[in-house]
Amino acid sequence: MTAGLPAAPRYGSGALADLPTSALAALGVPGAANVLGLPERPRVCVLLVDGLGWELLREHAQDAPFLGSLIPEGRSLTAGFPATTATSLASLGTGLPPGAHGLVGIAFAVPGVNGLLQCLKWRVEDADPVVVQPRPTAYERAAAAGVSVSYVASGAYRGSGLSLATARGADYLAADTLGQLVAQAENALRADRAYVTVYHPDLDSTGHVFGAGSPHWRHQLRFVDLLAERLAEALPPGASLYVTADHGMINPSERVDVDEMPALRAGVARLGGEARARHVYAEPGAAGDVLAAWRETLGGKAWVLSREEAVDAGWFGPVDPAVLPRVGDVVAVPDGDLAIIASRAEPVPSRLVGMHGSLLPAEQLVPLLAVHRG
Helix, strand or coil, X not given: XXXXXXXXXXXXXXXXXHHHHHHHHHCCCCCCXXXXXXXXXXXXXXXXXXCCCHHHHHHCHHHCHHHHHHHHHCEEEECCCCCCHHHHHHHHHHCCCHHHHCCCCCEEECCCCCCEEEHXXXXXXXXXXXXXXXXXXXXXXXXXXXXXXXXXXXHHHCCCHHHHHXXXXXXXXXXXXHHHHXXXXXXHCCCCCEEEEEEECHHHHHHHHHCCCCHHHHHHHHHHHHXXXXXXXXXXXXXXXXXXXXXXXXXXXXXXXXHHCHHHHCCEEEEEEECCEEEEEECCCXXXXXXXXXXXXXXXXXXXXXXXXXXXXXXCCCCCCCCHHHCCCEEEEECCCEEEECCCCCHHHHCCCCECCCCCHHHHEEEEEEEEEC
16 A cells, blocks of 8 residues: 555455456356355355445444344455445456556546546446457356346446446346345346346435435335345345445535636546546646645545556556546545535536445445355
């Protein structure tokens, strides 16, 4: 670890990207590394609860009695950087760190794509998902080995650029209620060999609007707990359920508004990422000045690194040369209770209560909880 910087995510030894490869190894897929030491099973189901941070779950275990009962035998993984949904879905989908799969944030520059690629609004006509993320997915690898592969999530995400980049190779099973999620997964797990991923987004959206740990969030956690318990009850013999998440969440109270501070806008061509993990793309020849201005303005409140420094620190894992231009000329990551917002350019995200993306444990650590049947 570089002096003064946070530890990089545990790529290759205990990161979210290690879960799919370990699951494939447990299913007997040739060439898959079982880094996490998962037991051999003919059926594996992964429940990804958006926004269910390890620290949040332990703090509010009384609101999730089923998940809480699994904590003593569970462990934490690091989400990866940035700790955000698009990046983590790609890590879970490919078994690769962000520097390899290339989805380095919620919004980032892609050579040949006009403006920034907005992952959560990604239309196929905006950018070809296979070009943006060309690496084989874990689902494709499993299917090629004869495993029945399913991805269970809201029908609204079917056919999106993000889904095609991260979950291609799986049979997409639309499910828009908790009951549908359980029923679709239960049916998919009846195959002789099955790999099923279930994605549920509501805890994250509740935290964004009302705050992580708020009464609204805690009530939503109770429904998540019920979902996990029902999935566990639906497991057939020889199946394992792994409950994890894409990131944690905090409620930052301090705001720095880039749109109200000329020093932070000078020389900046595009502002990517999000409030807790910023990619700053400089105008030609201005990268050094932008780095100096951001460091001076945010000194003591954020880690502000050049692209090269962020890569050398291992934040993205090994970075493919084709991915390197997607990383901002400057990468700014709050190290405390701060959000770097842009009130005019990003009015809705700037008003969110709960946020995530940073390298702090509250955002980085996600649970890995297991239930085994038969």
